Amino acid sequence: MTASKAKEWFVREVLPLEPMLMHFLHQNWRNKADLEDIRQEVYAQVLAAGETEIPERTKAFVFATARNLLINRVHRERVVTIDSVADLDAIGAAADIPGPDRTVIARDTLRRLYAALEDLPPRCREAIVLRRIEGLSRKEIASRMGISEKTVAAHITTGVAALADLFFGDASEPKP
Amino acid sequence: MSAGINTAEISTQAAHWIERRDRDEWNQADQAELDTWLNQSPAHRAAFWRLEAAWKDTNRLTAFKPSLRRSRQARTAVSRPVFKFAAAILLVAVCGGAAALYVTTPDFKTYSTTVGGREILTLGDGTKIELNTDSAVRVAQTAHSREVWLDKGEAYFDVTHDATRPFSVTVGNRRVTDLGTKFVIRRDIDRMKVAVLDGRVQLEPKDGETKPTVLTEGDVIVATNTKLVRSRTPAKQLETDLGWRNGVLVFNDRTLADVAAEFNRYNTRKLIVADEKAAQTRIAGTFRADNIDAFVNTAHRVLGLKVEKRGQDIAISH
Numbered sequence: 001m002t003a004s005k006a007k008e009w010f011v012r013e014v015l016p017l018e019p020m021l022m023h024f025l026h027q028n029w030r031n032k033a034d035l036e037d038i039r040q041e042v043y044a045q046v047l048a049a050g051e052t053e054i055p056e057r058t059k060a061f062v063f064a065t066a067r068n069l070l071i072n073r074v075h076r077e078r079v080v081t082i083d084s085v086a087d088l089d090a091i092g093a094a095a096d097i098p099g100p101d102r103t104v105i106a107r108d109t110l111r112r113l114y115a116a117l118e119d120l121p122p123r124c125r126e127a128i129v130l131r132r133i134e135g136l137s138r139k140e141i142a143s144r145m146g147i148s149e150k151t152v153a154a155h156i157t158t159g160v161a162a163l164a165d166l167f168f169g170d171a172s173e174p175k176p
Numbered sequence: 177m178s179a180g181i182n183t184a185e186i187s188t189q190a191a192h193w194i195e196r197r198d199r200d201e202w203n204q205a206d207q208a209e210l211d212t213w214l215n216q217s218p219a220h221r222a223a224f225w226r227l228e229a230a231w232k233d234t235n236r237l238t239a240f241k242p243s244l245r246r247s248r249q250a251r252t253a254v255s256r257p258v259f260k261f262a263a264a265i266l267l268v269a270v271c272g273g274a275a276a277l278y279v280t281t282p283d284f285k286t287y288s289t290t291v292g293g294r295e296i297l298t299l300g301d302g303t304k305i306e307l308n309t310d311s312a313v314r315v316a317q318t319a320h321s322r323e324v325w326l327d328k329g330e331a332y333f334d335v336t337h338d339a340t341r342p343f344s345v346t347v348g349n350r351r352v353t354d355l356g357t358k359f360v361i362r363r364d365i366d367r368m369k370v371a372v373l374d375g376r377v378q379l380e381p382k383d384g385e386t387k388p389t390v391l392t393e394g395d396v397i398v399a400t401n402t403k404l405v406r407s408r409t410p411a412k413q414l415e416t417d418l419g420w421r422n423g424v425l426v427f428n429d430r431t432l433a434d435v436a437a438e439f440n441r442y443n444t445r446k447l448i449v450a451d452e453k454a455a456q457t458r459i460a461g462t463f464r465a466d467n468i469d470a471f472v473n474t475a476h477r478v479l480g481l482k483v484e485k486r487g488q489d490i491a492i493s494h
Contacts, residue, residue, distance in 0.1 A: 041219075156195045160195060
């Protein structure tokens with residue numbers, strides 16, 4: 001398995017599942033502060049597996065990984081309230097929920113990106129728009145916005161992370 | 177977190193890499209360093225590729241340039257009809273999915289003012305929107321709704337009420353809906369302030385999850401991302417705060433720190449308050465928003481404060 005193939009698979013097949021994955025994690029994990037952590041752990045495991053061999057049914061694989069991870073966490077945390085894991089046996093069923101058609105996902109990419117960009121904090125958005133859309137250099141952005149280059153870098157760094165969250169699936173809001 | 181992987185840190189590192197790689201001075205040595213980091217673990221790769229995927233597509237948004245750019249010039253721009261994916265809508269309708277998500281975005285007009293600028297917009301129904309300094313709004317009107325987004329700055333709204341075409345203003349993640357009224361909204365980086373001069377408005381989060389709050393005449397609400405603070409202010413005071421509509425700033429026993437911050441919203445030449453004692457000096461009076469020199473002279477002659485030029489800016493000290 002070449003690395004580039006695994007990457008392509010990860011970006012095209014795994015990442016678009018993020019809204020569903022987050023919704024699933026939301027419903028099945030009580031401590032919302034853990035969600036981002038769990039998501040990244042799922043990704044790391046899924047990717048590690050995909051780099052050896054790309055699974056046939058990506059969605060089923062991603063959700064199975066998520067389910068196992070939640071179970072392991074429950075065991076590890078020892079003190080568990082009854083509803084911290086709502087219904088782990090029902091989790092298997094989640095993998096069978098039909099997702100949106102992939103062409104729709106692709107067509108919708110720009111729209112969602114646009115919406116994500118609109119939702120960024122104003123200064124972050126300004127920095128990113130100037131960089132990516134106006135094509136200005138960091139120095140030019142700094143002078144245009146009246147801030148230091150370091151601050152521009154900070155805005156962009158924050159913006160990248162926020163943009164990805166908004167774009168792939170907002171961790172704070174379950175999306176049915 | 178018991179995972180053993182410090183996910184938050186990895187995400188931050190990944191974001192730093194994206195930002196660094198995007199710089200003009202990115203070179204082969206940097207690339208090698210990035211490759212080493214990526215090769216360290218699937219967690220690194222997953223975090224980086226995820227951010228990269230979102231980042232990479234942003235430059236395709238060039239098509240939306242007119243609506244995304246924040247011009248410093250006062251201008252009016254009509255955005256293109258943005259999303260006309262009829263095919264996508266059909267597909268989703270067939271799938272029975274959340275069709276509402278795919279409804280086309282209405283055309284909107286963007287209006288903005290420069291630092292020190294002021295502009296009055298009158299909509300077809302007689303509704304007036306007055307933009308204060310360094311402000312921007314987008315306006316979208318349909319047969320069933322009137323929507324405004326306050327993207328930055330401050331605006332005064334005198335709305336011709338029409339229950340069949342609700343008038344609402346979105347500010348970040350909150351929405352203010354007119355219930356027959358005059359009100360003013362100011363947006364700062366971390367907060368928004370709504371003050372009602374007449375009639376009623378309703379304030380609610382954009383997602384509509386928590387209950388709306390109804391504000392009546394004299395109500396002032398300051399909202400940050402996480403909380404709302406509500407207070408009552410006499411109507412006379414609210415009118416005074418709207419002095420900017422006539423180009424003046426009215427201060428009623430405010431600190432110099434506050435006053436300087438206000439002036440700085442309206443002028444590219446900035447007032448710098450150089451020491452704490454000066455910052456705490458109380459000030460009352462009415463000043464032209466664009467005449468910073470008149471204010472400085474008064475501060476010097478009447479209050480005995482020291483005034484010193486620093487480049488184009490002016491420092492005030494005790």
